[in-house]
Structures are given as structure tokens and as C-alpha cells.
Amino acid sequence: MTLRNVLSRIVAPFAVLLALTLAPAAHAQGTTGVPGFNDLTISGMFSGSSSCTPLPPFAAGTFQPFEVSTAPNVPVTFLFTLSPNCVCNPCNIPFPNQSSCPVPPNASCPTTNQSLDLVLGCGIVAVTVVSDASGIAFINVLMPPPGFLFGSQAVALHPCATPPFPFLLTQSYAVRTV
Secondary structure: OOOHHHHHHHHHHHHHHHHHHHHHOOOOOOOOOOOOOEEEEEOOOOOOOOOOOOOOOOOOOOOEEEEOOOOOOOOOEEEEEOOOHHOOOOEEOOOOOOOOOOOOOOOOOOOOOOOOOOHHHHEEEEEEEEEEOEEEEEEEOOOOOOEEEEEEEEEEOOOOOOOOOOOOOOOOEEEEOO
8 A cells, every 4th residue: 555545545535524614505406325435324324315314213333334435445435414403404515416426316406416415513433443344434333322313424535536535425314313
């Protein structure tokens, strides 16, 4: 592994978070997951869904797999909000359309296919991993106590994405526990 690859894996998550923080705010769109590009699933469910698709509650104290289907060997940053007021807001921060990636625009916001659908005001916890040779980035998340609500979305540095924001956002979910 070259020094450039090592540095890109260290610096990339911070660059992504900075870009997400500095992007212009607006409303009117959500993100749709596409397997092989930007598809976030929880426990293998909801592949190809759009942001804020209702999820069933998950059992507190259990581990649930969060996976992103993307390109092989790319950094993926999983984002989590820890406040029930900041879980899922379609079109919270739209980004320029990534026309070179086959990700469809959301029906409610046809101008772009990229949107940060979490609310940043409550703070975000980020965990970065690298997708494996089959393009799967995976983390196991311990579900918090009953009645907890949190948001989740991910960011993949997919090769089809172009500057000034060379990443793809996944769909986001509001996750609750029972």
C-alpha cells in the first residue's frame, strides 16, 4: 500500500465531513440506494429504498449489521445522529447531481440524486471502514436501550463520483429500538 493510499484513507473521512458541513442548506430531495453504488441496508433489509423509508423497530441489546453495497476497496463512512430530533429529513442538504453515477433522483426532488438526509445540528458520530473486494462495507451496531431513536446514513468515496464532492451518499434511516 502506498503512502498516498494510506493518507487518502485517513484524510478522506475528514474531508467528507467538512464537505457535508460546508454544503449549502436547502430542502426538497432524498437519496435512493443503488446496489454497487450507494445502497445502505440494515440487517439485509430495504435494499434500493429511498431515504426515510419506515423501518420496523430493532430489539435493544442486539447487534445489527449495517452494510453499504458500493465499489470494491473504497472508504465508506457510516454516520449516526444520537438525538431523536435529528434522525431523517429528506433533502436536508442537497448536493450537486452525480450524473456519471446511475443513482436516480428522488421523486420529490428531481434536480439531484445526492442529499444529506440527517440533521447536523445534533452532532454526528462517524465510523469509517473500507469496502471489501466484493464492494461491501460492514459494521455491527449494538442497538441501544428500548425506546431509543437515532439516524443513520453513509458516504462512499465511489469512483464514479466527481468533484467538487467526489462521494455518493446512501439513503438514510430513522432507527428505533424496543
